Amino acid sequence: MAVSSADLRPRILNRELSQLDFNGRVLEIAGDESMPLLDRVNFCAIFSHNMDEFFMVRVAGLMDQVAAGLTVRSPDGMTPQAALREIRERALRLATEQAKLWKRHLKPALASAGIVVAEIEDLDPDELEELERVFETEIFPVLTPLAVGPGQPFPYISGLSLSLGLFVRDDETGEERFARVKVPELLPRFLPIGSRGLYVPLERVIRHYLGWLFPAMEVIECTVFRVTRDADFAVSDEADDLLEAVELELRRRRFGEAVRVEVSGSCSTRMLKQLKAGLVVDDDQIYLVPGLLDLAELHEFFTLDRPDLKDEPWLPVVPGRFGTTGEEFFAELRKGPVLVHHPYDSFARTFESFVRTAATDPVTVAVKTTVYRTSEDSPNVPALIEAAEEGKQTVCLVELKARFDERRNIEWSRALESAGVHVVYGFPSLKIHAKGTLIVRREEDGLRRYAHIGTGNYNAVTARLYEDFSLFTGDEEITADLADLFNHLTGFGRPQAFRKLLVAPFTMRPALVEHIRRCTAAAEKGKDAQIRIKVNHLADEEIVNELYAAADAGVEVDIFARTTCTLCPRGSEGKEDIRVRTLLGRFFEHSRFFIFDADGESTYLLGSSDLMPRNLDHRIEILVPVEDVRSQRELSRTFDSIMEDTRWSWELRSDGHWERVRGKKGKAPQSLHQALMRRARARARRANTVSRSR
Numbered sequence: 001m002a003v004s005s006a007d008l009r010p011r012i013l014n015r016e017l018s019q020l021d022f023n024g025r026v027l028e029i030a031g032d033e034s035m036p037l038l039d040r041v042n043f044c045a046i047f048s049h050n051m052d053e054f055f056m057v058r059v060a061g062l063m064d065q066v067a068a069g070l071t072v073r074s075p076d077g078m079t080p081q082a083a084l085r086e087i088r089e090r091a092l093r094l095a096t097e098q099a100k101l102w103k104r105h106l107k108p109a110l111a112s113a114g115i116v117v118a119e120i121e122d123l124d125p126d127e128l129e130e131l132e133r134v135f136e137t138e139i140f141p142v143l144t145p146l147a148v149g150p151g152q153p154f155p156y157i158s159g160l161s162l163s164l165g166l167f168v169r170d171d172e173t174g175e176e177r178f179a180r181v182k183v184p185e186l187l188p189r190f191l192p193i194g195s196r197g198l199y200v201p202l203e204r205v206i207r208h209y210l211g212w213l214f215p216a217m218e219v220i221e222c223t224v225f226r227v228t229r230d231a232d233f234a235v236s237d238e239a240d241d242l243l244e245a246v247e248l249e250l251r252r253r254r255f256g257e258a259v260r261v262e263v264s265g266s267c268s269t270r271m272l273k274q275l276k277a278g279l280v281v282d283d284d285q286i287y288l289v290p291g292l293l294d295l296a297e298l299h300e301f302f303t304l305d306r307p308d309l310k311d312e313p314w315l316p317v318v319p320g321r322f323g324t325t326g327e328e329f330f331a332e333l334r335k336g337p338v339l340v341h342h343p344y345d346s347f348a349r350t351f352e353s354f355v356r357t358a359a360t361d362p363v364t365v366a367v368k369t370t371v372y373r374t375s376e377d378s379p380n381v382p383a384l385i386e387a388a389e390e391g392k393q394t395v396c397l398v399e400l401k402a403r404f405d406e407r408r409n410i411e412w413s414r415a416l417e418s419a420g421v422h423v424v425y426g427f428p429s430l431k432i433h434a435k436g437t438l439i440v441r442r443e444e445d446g447l448r449r450y451a452h453i454g455t456g457n458y459n460a461v462t463a464r465l466y467e468d469f470s471l472f473t474g475d476e477e478i479t480a481d482l483a484d485l486f487n488h489l490t491g492f493g494r495p496q497a498f499r500k501l502l503v504a505p506f507t508m509r510p511a512l513v514e515h516i517r518r519c520t521a522a523a524e525k526g527k528d529a530q531i532r533i534k535v536n537h538l539a540d541e542e543i544v545n546e547l548y549a550a551a552d553a554g555v556e557v558d559i560f561a562r563t564t565c566t567l568c569p570r571g572s573e574g575k576e577d578i579r580v581r582t583l584l585g586r587f588f589e590h591s592r593f594f595i596f597d598a599d600g601e602s603t604y605l606l607g608s609s610d611l612m613p614r615n616l617d618h619r620i621e622i623l624v625p626v627e628d629v630r631s632q633r634e635l636s637r638t639f640d641s642i643m644e645d646t647r648w649s650w651e652l653r654s655d656g657h658w659e660r661v662r663g664k665k666g667k668a669p670q671s672l673h674q675a676l677m678r679r680a681r682a683r684a685r686r687a688n689t690v691s692r693s694r
Helices: 015-030 037-067 080-112 125-142 202-208 242-253 269-279 295-302 326-335 348-360 380-389 406-418 476-490 508-524 541-553 613-617 629-644 672-693
Strands: 145-148 162-169 176-182 190-193 198-201 218-229 258-264 286-289 338-342 364-371 393-398 422-424 436-443 446-454 466-473 502-504 529-538 556-565 579-583 592-598 601-607 619-625 649-652 658-660
Touching: 015 037, 015 080, 015 556, 015 658, 037 080, 037 218, 037 258, 037 295, 080 286, 080 295, 125 190, 125 202, 162 202, 162 269, 190 202, 190 295, 198 202, 218 269, 258 269, 269 286, 326 348, 326 446, 338 348, 338 629, 348 364, 348 380, 348 436, 348 446, 348 466, 364 380, 380 393, 380 406, 393 476, 422 476, 436 476, 446 476, 446 601, 476 619, 502 508, 502 613, 508 529, 508 541, 508 592, 508 613, 508 619, 529 541, 529 629, 541 556, 556 629, 579 629, 592 629, 601 629, 613 619, 629 672
Parallel strands: 258 286, 364 393, 393 422, 529 556, 556 579
Antiparallel strands: 145 176, 162 176, 162 218, 190 198, 218 258, 338 466, 364 436, 436 446, 446 466, 502 619, 529 592, 579 649, 592 601, 601 619, 649 658
16 A cells, blocks of 8 residues: 655654653563563562653653743644643553552562562561561651641652651541651661561551551541652853852752652542642642552562572673783783673773773873762772872863762762862763773873773663673874863863764764765665664754655664654555664663764764763763774674564554564574673683683
8 A cells, every 4th residue: 555755754753752651661571471570570660760750850841841831842743731741641551550560460479489568467466566666666766747737837748758648636626637757768668577578568567556656646547648859950051169059959959849749549539639739739740549659669679689589690701801900901902992891791890990900000190080970889989089199190070960960979079079189070051971081101102091981881880780882992093082072171272173082062963964964875876875873862853854864865774772762763565764673671771882884884983972962962972983893893793683682672663652572483582681691601701712722
């Protein structure tokens, strides 16, 4: 059947709804019975965590637009009001699906495995006695009942905290009051009781003992509720002291406007009216949730010592060229660049070794790096401190505006400054999202620079879970570019032309557009052309339209977009003109890389940037060319393996919906993560064989 031109016209999907689609896929994984039970429970928790951040940032932004009276449409044509209506409908549907998944599948499965999420009624007398003892000594002392009445205004409800909302009556006087009891956040959400593997939700325990908090009163109604507040903030471009400005905004964030109020589904109309008035919210901000609220706390079960209910732990391998330290380590980099793939390759024995070696290396004279999100046990900060104490020139670009990591980064910056490290906070209007480290050594033939440029944060915890690439190089032009970028960020002046690096917001956007157009021009001449893109987010209108034009010219376009993708493939004769895939599973796909093939000439780029306006225009981002043939082959092979996965993948169809990718009937599913783990083990075996032969 012929396809009309209207069916073939470029379409752009809504960014917020695309992100909700991603959260739906996370929930779908939680329902996959072929995955180990505690991994499924963890995905259920991740879904709740993702939805919290979605409301705190994306929904809050839309609500700000509505409050400001803005009627501007997003690139897909939706007004903020229309987007909010659709988001509410989908979010309620997802919340219902999650509640059913927990109640009907995950909770019974946990009970069968000896992990029982129990009610008070399930406890025997001995367990009740233990519960009362725990409540009296560990819980009751930290509870604070807050009643509303004359001289007692409605209490402030902090974001993401669980609360009990009560109507309490004095039978002698007939007086009734609303009261709130906050569920303590520093106690386990699921309280272990007895020896039968029982865990009682903390709010259930508090509700059972409300008589201790309201003696001689009658509790007429008790409901559980939770407030999500606007957590996004903007720092003025004119802020004189960025550290002080961010600290001020952090204090303001605590009192952000309520965006969503989740309420247990058994709530009365009277209670809803009280909550809406006290929290100053409208009907469409109330979300009635069947069952337990805040299932993000299910992560507590994932931390249990039950290896029988989890995937077998993955032990990263050590790449052959990283089996040395000290001078031999840098000698390897002088031979040529090294591409490392985390978490298959060890983060500790590659990047951590890189910075630790530099900190103690007697001929290293300078260490410069960036901090966006880091962990308590990351080596970056301690290595900088040690290098500074050794008298080396040390510079750290700390991004204070890394959302939800601002406070930690402030603490790191103060520790670095007190150790003598030069700390720079960048610019109020530009986030420093680039991941780069530069080491300068005084060698026999003079000063020589070495660089690490990666796709992931310098975070030792997420490096075990997030998939990322690292490029280590001594290339003189790349290291000179990185040195120039550091000087631009720490000094005062206009950045000069970069030799090889693509740097946002200066050269990255035009360079990427030019690479796409080069492929388009080749295809228009009848030459072979292919574009392969792996990102977390694709939501830039200009890039989307350039990719449509490339597909129209005959370029083979393959895209992996982990979370959001506003490009919608166009259907013709039952086939999409652009292939868009996504994938979830054991590891969190996080790397960004680009492969442009035009008439036999190929360009490979990797780095920190997604294809979004914020990355291309409002952040400091880096893409580095990968010119080593072996590294190019590894990137190409990895991308092809991603597109061949039939275990945890979805494909975006021309109707805007994601469809689960299934393998051929009777054939075992192909798992990307399993394939890459096997490949990493094989590399390690080959490296060990070569080492022994020497």
